[in-house]
Amino acid sequence: MEEQHTLRQKVEYTGRGLHTGQPARLRLLPASPGEGITFYRMDLAGRPSIPARPEAVLSTMRCTTLGWEESTTVRTVEHLLAALAGLGVDNVRVELWGPEIPAGDGSAQAFVDLLDQAGLQGQGVARRVRRLLQPVWASNGSAYIVALPAPVLKISFLFTNPNPAVGNLYAEYTPVPEVFRRELAPARTVAFLEELEALRRQGLANGGSEDMAVVVGPGGYVNARRFPDEIVRHKILDVMGDLALVGPLAAHIIALRSGHTLDVELARKIAAAGTGVDDSPAIG
Numbered sequence: 001m002e003e004q005h006t007l008r009q010k011v012e013y014t015g016r017g018l019h020t021g022q023p024a025r026l027r028l029l030p031a032s033p034g035e036g037i038t039f040y041r042m043d044l045a046g047r048p049s050i051p052a053r054p055e056a057v058l059s060t061m062r063c064t065t066l067g068w069e070e071s072t073t074v075r076t077v078e079h080l081l082a083a084l085a086g087l088g089v090d091n092v093r094v095e096l097w098g099p100e101i102p103a104g105d106g107s108a109q110a111f112v113d114l115l116d117q118a119g120l121q122g123q124g125v126a127r128r129v130r131r132l133l134q135p136v137w138a139s140n141g142s143a144y145i146v147a148l149p150a151p152v153l154k155i156s157f158l159f160t161n162p163n164p165a166v167g168n169l170y171a172e173y174t175p176v177p178e179v180f181r182r183e184l185a186p187a188r189t190v191a192f193l194e195e196l197e198a199l200r201r202q203g204l205a206n207g208g209s210e211d212m213a214v215v216v217g218p219g220g221y222v223n224a225r226r227f228p229d230e231i232v233r234h235k236i237l238d239v240m241g242d243l244a245l246v247g248p249l250a251a252h253i254i255a256l257r258s259g260h261t262l263d264v265e266l267a268r269k270i271a272a273a274g275t276g277v278d279d280s281p282a283i284g
Contacts (some may be wrong), residue, residue, distance in 0.1 A: 008119035017100025024098030031091035033125035060260035075100035078241030083111035086180030106188035106212030126281030138265040143257035150252035165220030169232035187233035
């Protein structure tokens, strides 16, 4: 039986949000079997809770934001959710002081380190894995993302950009924990210099720095990359985090130019698939 997992002990992490630039304190605690992942805004009256589910997504502008209204949100959840999914953590209480998850270095590495510090605990209850019985997809113009029936989660992504230094980047991974740790968790987001000023006018990227992204200018890459194809690896990381909103998933995800909006649309369609999904317990 493949069992559910939570944390052995609570752990904390502090930093600044990538987009708000505001200080944030994060605490992860063990949770009961079947509880899933729930965020709590500890700095707000009543400590409101927000479940990590597709119906709780409030915005997908440059990041995935959960919340029920603008005054009660948790921004940029995707990298933490990707780390939890990548290491196989099913149930955790996420307490947050501030409006946004701390950014770390722009990848999921800080959260992998945090989960290693906490340790994982098997819970003796079968993990329920969603298994598609038919394809599910979302598209917008030339961008699309498709989920096909498959025995395990595999993600294939083609990233395209007109900058000749970037061009077309393709990667495909079956993100089991050892692969996720080595190949995906360290991959940082991308920042195009020509977009940064516009983003900041929209109240985004206020907490970012050159070290927290693969920076691309008109003449090509501005800073060193951790992988030659770091950008597309991070896109796969984002897909993992966004699809973690439906819980453990077995499917082959094929994406072209997809971003948070399409990722979340696909998650919603998978969650609403009804008879198109077999969520019987995984047996290993």
